[in-house]
Amino acid sequence: MKTETKGLTGSLRSTKVRKTLLIAVVSILVVVVCFAGYSVISLYSSLRSINPNAGSTRSALNLLERINILVIGVDSRDQNDPGRSDSIMLIGLDPVSRTMSVVSIPRDSRVNIPGHGYDKINATTNPDYFSDGGVELLEKTVEAMIPGIKINYYAKADFAGFEKVIDALGGVTINVEKAMYYKAEDTLIDLKPGVQHMDGKTALEYARFRHDAIGDFGSWGGEEYGRVVRQKALLKAVVAQTTALRNVWKLPPVIRAIENAVVTDLLPNDMLRIALAFKNTTDKEVTTVPFPGEPGDIAGTSYVIPDLEALRTKIAPLFSPVLASN
Secondary structure (H helix, E strand, O other), X not given: OOOHHHHHHHHHHHHOOOOOOOOOOOOOOOOOOOOOOXXXXXXHHHHHHOOOOHHHOOOOOOOOOOEEEEEEEEOOOOOOOOXXXXXXXXXXXXXXOOEEEEEEOOOOEEEEEOOOEEEEHHHOOOOOOOOOOOHHHHHXXXXXXXXXXXXXXXXXXXXXXXXXXXXXXXXXXXXXXXXEEEEEOOEEEEEOOEEEEEOHHHHHHHHHOOOOXXXXXXXXXXXXXXXXXXXXXXHHHHHHHHHOOOOOOOHHHHHHHHHHHEEEOOOHHHHHXXXXXXXXXXHHHEEEEOOOEEEEEEXXXXXXXXXXXXXXXXXXXXXXXXXXXX
């Protein structure tokens, strides 16, 4: 397959890019953060910087099939700390219908990790815990848990970086469902219920709050509750926020924030192609899917026990490569 990077570079050289061009770009953390008004050369350089292997990888993007991206939020304590996966979201993009499906995978899910047996899924990304720990092991684990799907790409960021991305967007509007209060030596969360516009710090406090009776994950009556629900609410809020920004000149600070926050294996050209495909997508085209599982205790350890049959019959079809709309 011919790489598209050369094609874009050749096009830029031939036109010499004397004017600023209107172009859409995807925010890797939220997958479809699209904007307009930035120099293509500067944009392309920034997108290359968040994929360390961009120069040695050929495009495999197929816009006639579903694109599954694993979005990982890592709770790193410092620059050299690999951390554990504090937030894991599987996002399926349908390039034909321009819709998205999102499922949050609880970090305490008890899964069969290839080569290691059963453990919590958030341990897969930590090489201090497993010698082969990292994104690849997490991808294999998710694919084994949801049979028949293929994870095409990943995007990983630490939370401090994502906070800056939200600030660069101008904040997000979220409907806080209840009062949330938690105080520790270096932490204070004090959110009142109701619709409010939040900066990055407050939005992440909302999305990460789990200091109540539900904690990270709860499920009853066919609905899920807890922090995983707030993670998906934040995603939809970010998509909604970017809808208003796509036709204004606010891309440069957002790109800089993304550049410093995100690592991905998506190629720059592929990011642009996805962005163009989803440039008109709003939060109304984002469907959040409950994770089928129940909290449980095994040998004194608390887990979320996945419903493997529901994952196979209900979740897998939503992330299958084959598009019903095609």
